[in-house]
Amino acid sequence: MFFSLLLVLCAAIQDAKTWMVSDLWPAVLAIVFVVFVLLYSAIIGDVQWMQLLLRLISSTCVFLLLLALTVFLERKFHMEMFGGGDIKIIAASSLFLGIEPxxxxxxxxxxxxxxxxxxxxxxxKEQAEHAAYPFVPFYAIGYAAVSLALMLL
Structure with a gap:
């Protein structure tokens, strides 16, 4: 969980500076998750294939839902909710959190x-009407809060 938090924070810093999130961050998040599950499975002596599969399916569903919502809002109301990097970071980090967290x-x-x-x-007010902000820094704070709560429980 700690490594995923560091990766999300790195993506947030990049998003805050450049308004772009490299495809590297979600890819590394996914790889770290798979390695973590396999190492954990090796330690306990039982491969957690179902856990891995369920998390991959739920992450894919998160990705598709956010993508569909973003496309709908862009077409219907001409407003961008998320960029592709935001969607990928949220979906990849959902591997670690699960749906409820x-x-x-x-x-x-x-x-x-x-x-x-x-x-x-x-x-x-005039500036706020046309304001846009990178979302990953806000998400990173939420992710950090939930991650720390889960680590402490």
């Missing part, structure tokens, strides 16, 4: 995002 991380991220936008809107 992922939803909590997204709620935290969206709450921070809306709060940040509210502060900008309070200062300058």
């Amino acid at each position: 992922l939803l909590i991380a997204l709620i935290v991220a969206f709450s921070l995002f809306l709060g940040f936008h509210g502060i900008i809107a309070a200062k300058n």
Whole structure:
């Protein structure tokens, strides 16, 4: 879990600086997850194929759902919700969290995002109307909060 948090934080830094997330980050997240499951399975002496398969399926579903939602919002309302890098980071990190903790991380991220936008809107309404922000830094905070909570429990 710690390595996944570091990778998500690296992606957040890159997104904050460049508004782009390299395909490297989600790919490394997925590889680290598979290696982690295989090492854990080797230690306990039983390969957790079902666990691996369920997480891969749920991550794929997260990816497809976010992609469909983004395409729908872009076509219907002409607004971009997520970029491709955001979607890939969220889907890849869901391998580590699972669905329920992922939803909590997204709620935290969206709450921070809306709060940040509210502060900008309070200062300058005109700027806020056309404002866009990289999402992965907000998601990284939500991911960190949920990851740390899971590590402590």
